Amino acid sequence: MTHDEKAAAVHAYIAAFAANDPEAVRQIFSAGARVEDPVGSPAHVGIEAIVEFYTRSMAMKPKLQLEGPIRTAANSAAFAFSVVFEGTDMAVEVIDIFEFDEEGKVSSMRAYFAPENMKGFPQDWSA
Amino acid sequence: MTHDEKAAAVHAYIAAFAANDPEAVRQIFSAGARVEDPVGSPAHVGIEAIVEFYTRSMAMKPKLQLEGPIRTAANSAAFAFSVVFEGTDMAVEVIDIFEFDEEGKVSSMRAYFAPENMKGFPQDWSA
Numbered sequence: 001m002t003h004d005e006k007a008a009a010v011h012a013y014i015a016a017f018a019a020n021d022p023e024a025v026r027q028i029f030s031a032g033a034r035v036e037d038p039v040g041s042p043a044h045v046g047i048e049a050i051v052e053f054y055t056r057s058m059a060m061k062p063k064l065q066l067e068g069p070i071r072t073a074a075n076s077a078a079f080a081f082s083v084v085f086e087g088t089d090m091a092v093e094v095i096d097i098f099e100f101d102e103e104g105k106v107s108s109m110r111a112y113f114a115p116e117n118m119k120g121f122p123q124d125w126s127a
Numbered sequence: 128m129t130h131d132e133k134a135a136a137v138h139a140y141i142a143a144f145a146a147n148d149p150e151a152v153r154q155i156f157s158a159g160a161r162v163e164d165p166v167g168s169p170a171h172v173g174i175e176a177i178v179e180f181y182t183r184s185m186a187m188k189p190k191l192q193l194e195g196p197i198r199t200a201a202n203s204a205a206f207a208f209s210v211v212f213e214g215t216d217m218a219v220e221v222i223d224i225f226e227f228d229e230e231g232k233v234s235s236m237r238a239y240f241a242p243e244n245m246k247g248f249p250q251d252w253s254a
Contacts, residue, residue: 003241038201040203069244072244073238075167079222080198094198
């Protein structure tokens, strides 16, 4: 799997949010994929649980703004972005790691962010 | 370990490069730490192998420029940066993941970058 193929999967993931289309993630993740978002929280395992997770996640119509170039290595992609919510000042600063299987599907996604990476929320999560 | 404590370790790591001081990494990594740089390459395991690796790495006097906020989650920190080499146009775009042990030392470092993330090198590594 080339750098560009891994980057294309990242862009498809960002496009799913742009279109507010949780079903689109079926084309990106493998049947048995694992999503840990954020790292340290209980994982969503299997495509049905993952689609359900993104359906809930997209309820607030979050948009992903890529910050800097996508990095890749071996069967992985790493990318920094902010999650923004239209019409608000809220943003979450995140770095995601994708791992790909041999068929080019994402088999593992881990999202790194802490309360300190959540900006402009009405509640101070870092308290 | 708080977000700020994890961020401080990242800043100490960047400062070690700024000072061109490979010995400084002894304060950052645990005795049995594992460094995989880039992901997919053979790991450097144990602090002596790690200091030796950074001694070689720092021979070209690389400097790390942080790109955006440090993200943390659970026992991890994730950060995007460019490695630049003074007096040259060369740069490597990298995302690092640190994992910390219970004593606040880095027990695992993984660096994500590909030839496509190496800019301005005399040889086209992406060929």
